[in-house]
Amino acid sequence: MSSREVILNRVRRALTDVPRDEVFPVPRDYARAHVVEGVLELFAEHLRDYRAVVHEVAESELADAIAEAVVRRGARRVVTPAGLPPAWTAGLAAATCVPDGWVYGPIDDLSDDPTNNRPKPAAPHLTIAELDAADGVLTGAAVGIAETGTIVLDAGPGQGRRALTLVPDWHLCVVRAEHVVASVPQALERLVPGRPLTWISGPSATSDIELDRVEGVHGPRTLEVLIVRRPPVV
Amino acid sequence: MRVGLFITCVNDTLYPRTGRAVVRLLERLGCEVDFPLAQTCCGQMHWNTGYGPRIEPMVRRFADTFAGYDAVVTPSGSCGAMIRDNHPRAAARAQDPTLAADVAAVVPKVYDLTEFIVDVLGVTDVGAYFPHKVAYHPTCHSQRLMKLGDRPTALLREVRGLELLGLPGEQECCGFGGTFAVKNPDVSTAMGADKVRHAAGTGAEVLCAADNSCLMHIGGLMDRQRTGMRVLHLAEILASTEKEPA
Amino acid sequence: MSKAVPPTGATFVGMPPFPRAARDAVGDAQLRHNLRKATHTIRDKRAVVVDELADWAELRAAGAAIKDRTLRRLDEHLLAVEAAVTSAGGTVHWAADAAEANRIVADLVRATGETEVVKVKSMVTQEIGLNEALAAEGIRAYETDLAELIVQLGEDLPSHILVPAIHRNRAEIREIFVREMGEWGVPAPAGLTDEPAALAEAARRHLRERFLSAKVAVSGANFVVAETGTLVVVESEGNGRMCLTLPETLISVVGIEKVVPTWADLEVFLQLLPRSSTGERMNPYTSMWTGVTPGDGPQDFHLVLLDNGRTDVLADRTGRQALRCIRCSACLNVCPVYERTGGHAYGSVYPGPIGAILVPQLGGVATGKVDAQTASLPYASSLCGACYEVCPVAIDIPEVLVHLREQVVEGGGHRAEKAAMRAAEWVLDDPGRLRRVQRLAARSRKLIPKRAPGPGAAWTDSRSIPAVPAESFRDWWVRERSGPADTAQAGVRPTGSAPAAAVVEARESEGEGR
Structure with a gap:
């Protein structure tokens, strides 16, 4: 008998007291979200709580804000994933941008339809050494979560492969207000499980020394977030 | 209000002062206190040390001894909890429906002393004086x-x-x-x-x-x-x- | 401290029973200080972020119920995992025990031609002794979590689920780094201080090249979503992301109890786990992957589903709740026993309250198979209940501890204790006997020594014995309040072997055994 059968048989034997037609209830009376008002403010506050650098900008200020952040950081080579809106890098010298060609799904497709989103493995890839040589990475994000101060990347356009936001020491991330939800349950509703997902809450950190949190271990040691405000309703 | 005092074996043997204090206090508060002599122990030591299967007689004794009271008061949080949480479990394990019913009848009437005074008697000022x-x-x-x-x-x-x-x-x-x-x-x-x-x-x-x-x-x-x-x-x-x- | 001894099952070889090991730990002032500082820090942090969520009780109830529901249909969910992971391009292996899991992993590594692997912190690979098994095959496993690195470099044993080096303070960590890093790779920088930030930087430099060049990684997982085949790893430092993203081959060893049925179920656990574990609203990094994504991450993915005693736990109707555990370690952090002994005293990979119920069950206590060390674990608790109070999936640890004590008693031994318990039953089964014993004690109370010989010394070495009163409460009541017909007068029907007559008789015939 295979170990597969052995284990499955053991499980079934262990559960002889459980009726096979049992309906085991799960109480779902927890909150879908804990805040309704001030979601964007809370998102910024919680990002800052865990030592992210946060700026809030209007859409029209975004390109300048990105350029300023790059200059402030002194970054000369910034990785740019495929599908990044060209307007975002308008203020950067062409030589600053280090493009990576891989994208999960067609660049113009934002429908999050898993059957339509197929990776393009043939796209040109930066090597790990090239990523390591870069000063930073500029990406968008799929979802922001206010209650936890979390950014989720789903490898979609403008986000790229997981390695892009891991190896460089500085992550500059643009989060649009309309992508920010209040809670973890709301975030999961928006995300597509099949995609590679990275949830980021502040720069890399550890609590392994005397259970006190210190920032900066293996992931990017600086997380800088540009929150793009909703355009005012006319 | 007829109160049955479950003193606990430890208090009975080592801390009679506490028992006498409980009687004095409850009587001062207008209760008719009785100490049924058939009581012994709630079985907590046996239960918590791994001898749970052996406490059935103690569970039975407790339920029988205290069946006739309006309230059962005990000055021990751990013995109270033993009765409230574990006597029903012990009775279920004994697979004796009569015992389970007797336990189910007595358990809701079991109170810690402070619970009884505050919740049942509705008193917080018991007229005590203790300048320390x-x-x-x-x-x-x-x-x-x-x-x-x-x-x-x-x-x-x-x-x-x-x-x-x-x-x-x-x-x-x-x-x-x-x-x-x-x-x-x-x-x-x-x-x-x-x-x-x-x-x-x-x-x-x-x-x-x-x-x-x-x-x-x-x-x-x-x-x-x-x-x-x-x-x-x-x-x-x-x-x-x-x-x-x- | 202790030299690392390869585990067999979840326990370390050659460890003394808990009370003996605890004595040494309690006497170690530095250890006590480190543990107290760390556990109190994390306790306070947890309390703050848990209080932020008004629906914590509801989340906790949902978490417990989701886990229970999953466990009660575990075979179906495991098959769903297998189907989903396979269709997403992964390969699923089944390991009935530690040896089989180690064999599978070693063969997979060898097939890549590599002799080194990087590891994400994983309890289950410690439980099966994977590093030692790989070493025996000529494969070197590098721990990359900071605390695991400290343990590995220091040839130490882990002492905490979340922070295996919790027993080490910053000065000790600095010393280990300075002494050992050069032996394993990039040495510690000159002039390294014991500032946590500097120590973290040293770990970054030490491991950086290893991450960037690693071809094979081994991980565990916090959750596996059955309906999608998605694995979830929750971490802080980015070492997890490095291992899960950069190598070509990824092997994830996962206990069969880690399954959750649906994607939406994560909404409960991703709120419960970080707040309970590191006391954060969310941990810095969470990775979720489903099989293989062409062009992104490892292109060769293996999931090893491990039993190793879990089905024995599942078969125990009281004990199976231990399989709800999400390894947050909140129970360790609040445990007054753990705070004073640390994790090593438990002699196992899973220390603290959860370890005290998990390790004996994984080892087969229900069938009387465990050694004296493992059998001592269910008693390593005062049953104070602090662990149950903080457990995010409501595992009633005291209930299971008591249940396991029964299994230990049934398993034989404890002869003196059994005799004492039987004697106590005999006395407590009859108020008359109880009364005679009380009177005997009262009469001889002047003879009771301040320091007892034999087993009694366990009390009197540190504590006085209470003075036995001249008169029991029972005797006072009878003297003051009632006549000889007291039981009948109380309106209580005589019970069992204690008819009213026996009580009366007891008054006349005190001191005489029956």
Whole structure:
């Protein structure tokens, strides 16, 4: 008998007291979200709580804000994933941008339809050494979560492969207000499980020394977030 | 209101003062108190040490002995919790429907002393007088299983002359834990030593609690360490008056 | 401290029973100080972030119920995992025990031609002794979590689920780094201080090249979503992301109890786990992957589903709740026993309250198979209940501890204790006997020594014995309040072997055994 059968048989034997037609209830009376008002403010506050650098900008200020952040950081080579809106890098010298060609799904497709989103493995890839040589990475994000101060990347356009936001020491991330939800349950509703997902809450950190949190271990040691405000309703 | 007093075997044997205080207190509050002599023990030591299958006679005895009362009051959080939480389990295990029914009938009438005074009698000022500095230790089973909450301190606050001092780390176990105290004496003593240190640091003259078994352990350590503090069951403070001080 | 001894099952070889090991730990002032500082820090942090969520009780109830529901249909969910992971391009292996899991992993590594692997912190690979098994095959496993690195470099044993080096303070960590890093790779920088930030930087430099060049990684997982085949790893430092993203081959060893049925179920656990574990609203990094994504991450993915005693736990109707555990370690952090002994005293990979119920069950305590060390674990608790109070999936640890004590008693031994318990039953089965014993004690109370010989010394070495009163409460009541017909007068029907007559008789015939 295979170990597969052995284990499955053991499980079934262990559960002889459980009726096979049992309906085991799960109480779902927890909150879908804990805040309704001030979601964007809370998102910024919680990002800052865990030592992210946060700026809030209007859409029209975004390109300048990105350029300023790059200059402030002194970054000369910034990785740019495929599908990044060209307007975002308008203020950067062409030589600053280090493009990576891989994208999960067609660049113009934002429908999050898993059957339509197929990776393009043939796209040109930066090597790990090239990523390591870069000063930073500029990406968008799929979802922001206010209650936890979390950014989720789903490898979609403008986000790229997981390695892009891991190896460089500085992550500059643009989060649009309309992508920010209040809670973890709301975030999961928006995300597509099949995609590679990275949830980021502040720069890399550890609590392994005397259970006190210190920032900066293996992931990017600086997380800088540009929150793009909703355009005012006319 | 006919109250059956479940004194517990430990109090019966080692702390009769506590039992006498409970009787005096409840009678002062207008209760008719009875002590049915058929009572012995709730079975907690056996249950918690791994001899649960053997306590069926004790469970049966408890349910039979206290069947006829309006309320059953006990001055021990851990014994109260044993009856409330584990007597139904023991009865279910015995697969005796009559026993299960008897236990189910008596369990809702079982109260910790402070619960009974505050919730049933609706009293927090019991007319006590105790002119001393006191710290209160909420024993684990009093707080986590019996969920006495602030009832004990509500009662203490109304005692004339009493100065109630906050106990740092009050929620932490004193390290008694029944047979734990002798099976793991070093850890038990280390936990108790911290409790004693916290208690002594308050400047209180008396450390009180709603369970004498924990106080036996803490008091035993205090005595060895010659802290000068004494331990006292809450009931003895609540029973204390100018005429009959604790 | 202790030299690392390869585990067999979840326990370390050659460890003394808990009370003996605890004695040494309690006497170690530095250890006590480190543990107290760390556990109190994390306790306070947890309390703050848990209090932020008004629906914590509801989340906790949902978490417990989701886990229970999953466990009660575990075979179906495991098959769903297998189907989903396979269709997403992964390969699923089944390991009935530690040896089989180690064999599978070693063969997979060898097939890549590599002799080194990087590891994400994983409890289950410690449980099966994977590093030692790989070493025996000529494969070197590098721990990359900071605390695991400290343990590995220091040839130490882990002492905590979340922070295996919790027993080490910053000065000790600095010393280990300075002494050992050069032996394993990039040495510690000159002039390394014991500032946590500097120590973290040293770990970054030490491991950086290893991450960037690693070809094979081994991980565990916090959750596996059955309906999608998604694995979830929750971490802080980015070492997890490095291992899960950069190598070509990824092997994830996962206990069969880690399954959750649906994607939406994560909404409960991703709120419960970080707040309970590190006391954060969310941990810095969470990775979720489903099989293989062409062009992104490892292109060769293996999932090893491990039993190793879990089905024995599942078969125990009281004990199976231990399989709800999400390894947050909140129970360790609040445990007054753990705070004073640290994790090593438990002699196993899973220390603290959860270890005290998990390790004996994984080892087969129900069938009387465990050694004295493992059998001592269910007693390593005062049953204070602090662990149950903080457990995010409501495992009633005290209930299971008591249940396991029964299994230990049934398993034989404890002869003196059994005799004492039987004697106590005999006395407590009859109020008359109880009364005679009380009177005997009262009469001889002056003879009771301050320091008891034999087993009694366990009490009197540190504590005075309470003075035995001259008169029991029972005798006082009879003297003051009632006549000889007391039981009948109380309106209580005589019970069992204690008819009213026996009580009366007891008063006349005290001191005489029956």
